[in-house]
Amino acid sequence: MRRLLFSIVLSLISFIAYAANKPTVYLLATGGTIAGTASSQTSTTYKAGSLTAEQIIASVPGLDNLANIKYEQVYNKDSGNVTLSDWLKLANEVNKVINDPNVSAVVVTHGTDTLEETAYFLDLVIKTKKPIIIVGAMRPATAISADGPLNLYNAVAVAINPKSIGRGVMVVMNDGIYDGRDVTKTNTTNVDTFQSPNTGPIGHVVMGKVNYHDNGRANAYDAPFNISNIKSLPSVAVVYENVGVDTEMLDNILKTKNLKGIVIAGVGDGNIPDYEKDFLINARKKGIVIVRSSRVGSGEVSYDYNNLDTTYDLIAGDDLNPQKARILLMLSLLTTNDVKQIQKNFYTY
Numbered sequence: 001m002r003r004l005l006f007s008i009v010l011s012l013i014s015f016i017a018y019a020a021n022k023p024t025v026y027l028l029a030t031g032g033t034i035a036g037t038a039s040s041q042t043s044t045t046y047k048a049g050s051l052t053a054e055q056i057i058a059s060v061p062g063l064d065n066l067a068n069i070k071y072e073q074v075y076n077k078d079s080g081n082v083t084l085s086d087w088l089k090l091a092n093e094v095n096k097v098i099n100d101p102n103v104s105a106v107v108v109t110h111g112t113d114t115l116e117e118t119a120y121f122l123d124l125v126i127k128t129k130k131p132i133i134i135v136g137a138m139r140p141a142t143a144i145s146a147d148g149p150l151n152l153y154n155a156v157a158v159a160i161n162p163k164s165i166g167r168g169v170m171v172v173m174n175d176g177i178y179d180g181r182d183v184t185k186t187n188t189t190n191v192d193t194f195q196s197p198n199t200g201p202i203g204h205v206v207m208g209k210v211n212y213h214d215n216g217r218a219n220a221y222d223a224p225f226n227i228s229n230i231k232s233l234p235s236v237a238v239v240y241e242n243v244g245v246d247t248e249m250l251d252n253i254l255k256t257k258n259l260k261g262i263v264i265a266g267v268g269d270g271n272i273p274d275y276e277k278d279f280l281i282n283a284r285k286k287g288i289v290i291v292r293s294s295r296v297g298s299g300e301v302s303y304d305y306n307n308l309d310t311t312y313d314l315i316a317g318d319d320l321n322p323q324k325a326r327i328l329l330m331l332s333l334l335t336t337n338d339v340k341q342i343q344k345n346f347y348t349y
């Protein structure tokens, strides 16, 4: 009896010591398909943001062997419904938990539709070298071969890996590790949807085994964007170019109250039709800052293509897709509307 008691106490002590040595990962749940449930295992319609953080964590076998998981439900929605004030709330939450010395890393569960935008936003505003990983799923938790549990397991494995330190915000999906700046969703339904068309993945993670391909690019953890005292972000529109744009529609955009910036998803190398000349001139007269991006899907926008930037005082969006160029423009506009300075930001972050 005494021997049994002794061995129970011993295993209890070693369990406590083991738990104390494990890193602590803070999971912030925001909804999405990873928290989605459907009425059948093969249904293509389901309700995103149905399961709680606690339920998601409980569905991943072995997660507690990797790390001590703390969690919080920041919101629980389809990521198509995420608002700019949700972003501020999430960023402030990440800032709060990441600054706890007992927390090694943060994992955010998120819907995939706007995941790439949240990843880039957080990359620009969170000041830490600790890993921040965003993860989602393409199939709801109730589906055959749901991808959420392994994605989350891999996300936590990446979060606690020492080689993940100082790489900024990363996205872990379908065994790939992607830089939050470069990644984009490329397929509406396939689990292999997330890609970085310009750079490729920065690493892979297979059943929790992490393998980086390089040392990672310089990241934005010290970017000069501070949202801690910000109640709202500047209004920035995205204009998608196509053949024969109705310029009256463009003129109406300029009537938008408080519009501070426009990102043009141009054709080809961020090209803008000649007949939009007055739109560009009028927008600049109103102080609206304009960034040229491209609707093409990969590649960078060359500075002053067709003399557009020097003629109309525009900014070349480098290799950011239009939705990400909008984020960098919004954050830049918090402190400046100087075109030269904002152009510099586009070449830096």
Ligand code: ASP
Pocket: 031, 032, 033, 034, 048, 077, 078, 079, 080, 110, 111, 112, 113, 114, 136, 137, 138, 139
């Ligand atoms: N509509 C879902 C969302 O973004 C899609 C997903 O998570 O895969 O929340």
